[in-house]
Amino acid sequence: MTYQLVATCLFGLEKLLGEELDALGLKRTLTMDGRVFFEGEAKDVARANLFLRTAERVYVLLGSFPAPTFAALFDGTRALPWEEFVGKYDAFPVKGHAIKSRLTSIPDCQSIVKKAVVERLSAHYGAKWFAENSGVKYQIEFFIFKDMAYLMIDTSGVALHKRGYRPESGVAPIRETLAAAIALTARPREDTLFWDPFCGSGTLVIEAALIATGRAPGLTRSFAGEAFSFLPKNLWSTAREEAESKIVHDSKFETFASDIDEDMLDLVYENATRAGVEEHLNIFAADARTIQKPDRRGTLLCNPPYGERLMTKEETEALYAAIGKNFATFSPWQMYIITSCESFEKLFRRRADKTKRLYNGMIPCTLYEYFKPR
Template identity: 45%
Template sequence: MKNKYKLIATAAMGLEALVANEVKDLGYECTVDNGKVIFYGDPLAICRANLWLRTADRIKIVVGEFKATSFEELFEQTKSLPWGDYLPEDAEFPVTGKSVKSQLASVPNCQAIVKKAVVEKIKAHYGIQSAWLDEKGAVYKIEVAILKDMVQLSIDASGIGLHKRGYRADQGEAPLKETLAASLVLLTNWKPDKPFVDPFCGSGTIPIEAALIGQNIAPGFNRDFVSEDWDWVGEKTWEKARQEVEDKANYDQKLDISGYDIDHRMISMAKENAFEAGLGELITFKQMQVSDFTTDKEYGVIIGNPPYGERLGERPEVEKMYKEMGKAFASLDTWSIYMLTSHEGFESLYGRKATKKRKLFNGFIKTDFYQYWGKRPPKNL
């Protein structure tokens, strides 16, 4: 078994650079492509990436890449790969697929051919005589991805997507993905020793992600991963990676993080989620509308994912709220303010042109992350 693997950290559009920074912070060189960051590492790298990457969607291991324009080529090339190095003889290996701008356009046929080729290789590798494999062991989800006739075969090392941190006991109607929430925090100038406010906290995702970042707690500390059951990664490797998580956490870091929402049910939900994440004592949640926000603190950061007014009936109310927010925040000249919304008229309603805008996608909704930078604190602060 080789020690270095080609790994992919998949990323939402516009977040690739953030994922790349996180991969580099783990100590791995990487390259950035559309929707993914590519790097090389040993089994410990697979564990670390799953545990630590806050902004990636999942981790995949590339088994092989080749060109195929016929089903015969797809079968033979797939069969030639060293599947026995990855899959035990009792592995459960469902095959998913996608094909874009390729001659092999039928995804179900491609999936079936890859499945058949892997079965043949596993039978030959382990000397299995029976017609069928006993797929009752650990799960190795194989993906066949074809782009312009180039085939990539990979195995999913995460299982449930990395945005599923494990702390969400409950959520609202349109919850922000944890990976996007973490990205919003990382795109700001916030430091753990500064005040942090989310005036539209909903079920608490942004404040919780900020607290995890503030105390350097790995986002995957509270959940399981499919590759924990893989013998070639090994229980000891996972134990080492999880011990690193514990050693690097800074539980003594004091935090000033608050979340507000107009809906008292959301506040109850946010408190429950924060306690589930083990952060209940660190974050203050309170029912309040944004127009009532005041503070004597300075040099803090406000991050919000307010209602967008996507539905026509909600639009006038949302636009009124944007105007009220602009008035409430007008005197906060030392604070940096960041708002995510799809409303193209946000700046005029808020009353100020943003210092900078960044295009992001909240699910399938195209949004802008409006950034208003406050005064820099004196050097002695």
């Protein structure tokens, strides 16, 4: 059976997510801000959850329909085959959001969708009520965009950026999916040293090492879909076997993870160990303003501190000016620097070869790419 599926992502990562789906052999059908629609079999639900590095969640799309009114939302939802997915004794909470649509009250939309699903299941199972806290949980989510409603079931559970290797974070953590996107853009290779001089909890270099060694980001975690009756249990074990087979155990990929805060270094090692890539990281204390370029090909990628929580505006400006001066000595190394500081290029004293607007959660940022020799 072919399912209509949806993978969501942070704004700005749609192209990378689409390329990941292509690499998995999955057919894309539609791209919208923050989500990519695609087709796949039941096994591909498991594969997408395990392998996608830039996706936040993977959904099964039950259907879409115009919903300019509450009546249309109710009728469209009730017409969908919920009984093919949700059992008589299962829980099915509802959440969602609406953008640029006439239906703006999310609580009212939740109630309408819930009532419609209950009526559909009641007619099928002959039940008058359904338990809220028993059975398998099928999280129903609606997305209404320009009066078009999309009704989905979340197969991921905990968001996919939570890989499981980072129970603790630094002061200003970068989301794992965003770190993976930056690393994918930089293209980790065995012959290129990667270095994050503001490593914090190590997310950027860990994601780069996962990519370089072919380790699936979801290999060490579980997913809500593993409990779903319409997804055979063996699909998940088969997907994990596929993921295990793709690991490059003899990879020579190497990264430097340095930070001026020595207290972070043990955490970096612990996170890398949980991710299974600790042997690829060289972890040490260093000041990014004075580090020196190794005599080999390399790439700098970092998320330098910015914001009132970490330092004053004057301290930020002084730091960016200092690293701009020091990083200039790293040519012809490539650099990928993400920050929410809008005056970064001026302070860094070098215009980027390419910029990309991204979001770290809800925080707007810019990825500054330097790949041309200076």
